[in-house]
Amino acid sequence: MQFGASTWLWTSPFTSDQVKLLQTIADLGFDFVELPVEDPEHIVVDKLKPVLRDLGLEAVVCTAVVGERDLSAEDPKIRQIALNYFESCLKLAEGLGSGCLVGPLYAPVAKPRLSTEALRRAEWERSVASLAQLSQTAGERGVRLGLEPLNRFETDMVCTVEDAKRMLADVNSPHLGIAVDSFHMNIEETDLCEAIKQAGDQLVHVQVSDSHRGVPGDGNSDWAGLRKGLQAIGYDGKLSIESFSPDASSLAEAVCIWRRFAPNQDEFARRGLEFLRHWWG
Numbered sequence: 001m002q003f004g005a006s007t008w009l010w011t012s013p014f015t016s017d018q019v020k021l022l023q024t025i026a027d028l029g030f031d032f033v034e035l036p037v038e039d040p041e042h043i044v045v046d047k048l049k050p051v052l053r054d055l056g057l058e059a060v061v062c063t064a065v066v067g068e069r070d071l072s073a074e075d076p077k078i079r080q081i082a083l084n085y086f087e088s089c090l091k092l093a094e095g096l097g098s099g100c101l102v103g104p105l106y107a108p109v110a111k112p113r114l115s116t117e118a119l120r121r122a123e124w125e126r127s128v129a130s131l132a133q134l135s136q137t138a139g140e141r142g143v144r145l146g147l148e149p150l151n152r153f154e155t156d157m158v159c160t161v162e163d164a165k166r167m168l169a170d171v172n173s174p175h176l177g178i179a180v181d182s183f184h185m186n187i188e189e190t191d192l193c194e195a196i197k198q199a200g201d202q203l204v205h206v207q208v209s210d211s212h213r214g215v216p217g218d219g220n221s222d223w224a225g226l227r228k229g230l231q232a233i234g235y236d237g238k239l240s241i242e243s244f245s246p247d248a249s250s251l252a253e254a255v256c257i258w259r260r261f262a263p264n265q266d267e268f269a270r271r272g273l274e275f276l277r278h279w280w281g
């Protein structure tokens with residue numbers, strides 16, 4: 001298992017000149033860094049790649065699915081904006097050697113509302129069609145997409161591994177898998193171990209934080225169940241800490257992070273990694 005940290009823990013947006021932050025992540029002992037792409041222009045592969053290589057950090061590229069990045073939208077122009085954005089992210093993922101591109105690719109974060117069955121079905125079908133198109137590009141670039149279920153307060157489309165599997169079945173592409181986030185799972189899944197087993201070999205990436213999105217180990221998540229599930233499917237991929245700084249994030253607002261979980265974000269990451277190594281070891 002390789003452990004990583006998302007730059008969202010410290011900053012937003014990430015730009016490729018934030019070398020000091022990458023140095024901190026490497027010094028803390030992480031194996032890889034998760035890079036959220038808020039604006040594809042912010043990340044320059046030729047600049048970033050040698051920095052990551054010198055620091056011994058691998059990269060996982062993560063999407064920031066907000067605003068008009070909406071594959072479920074009725075307006076084809078909006079769906080095209082989303083496709084263009086995801087395609088730029090895929091290009092970055094390929095350039096940075098990230099085997100996957102993860103996030104709630106099907107629809108933007110923080111969009112839940114009471115809707116009709118018919119409207120939800122139409123949105124689902126538009127997302128499925130767009131994801132089929134995107135999966136093809138992903139395949140061409142040698143990157144696997146990881147569809148991330150979100151909790152009910154952030155989406156009404158894919159909240160559980162079961163929902164994600166239904167979407168994967170509809171898209172029907174080997175280039176589309178599942179990325180789970182233990183924070184969302186803790187809210188939505190009945191049993192963490194069973195949910196991981198359900199994802200099985202379709203699991204491409206894992207993000208964690210604790211039940212309150214604080215430091216792993218500080219909350220009331222079922223860490224034993226999560227480990228049992230990951231062991232049962234023989235997962236030996238990447239697992240990263242994803243949370244947000246209340247100081248700096250467009251996403252902090254979308255995901256309702258209002259408070260601090262550690263005296264500073266380095267401490268959040270340090271204690272989180274210590275817990276995870278112990279938990280997995």
Ligand code: LER
Nearest residue numbers: 063065103104181255
């Ligand atoms: C949002 O809650 C989330 O978990 C992210 O991965 C945002 O893309």
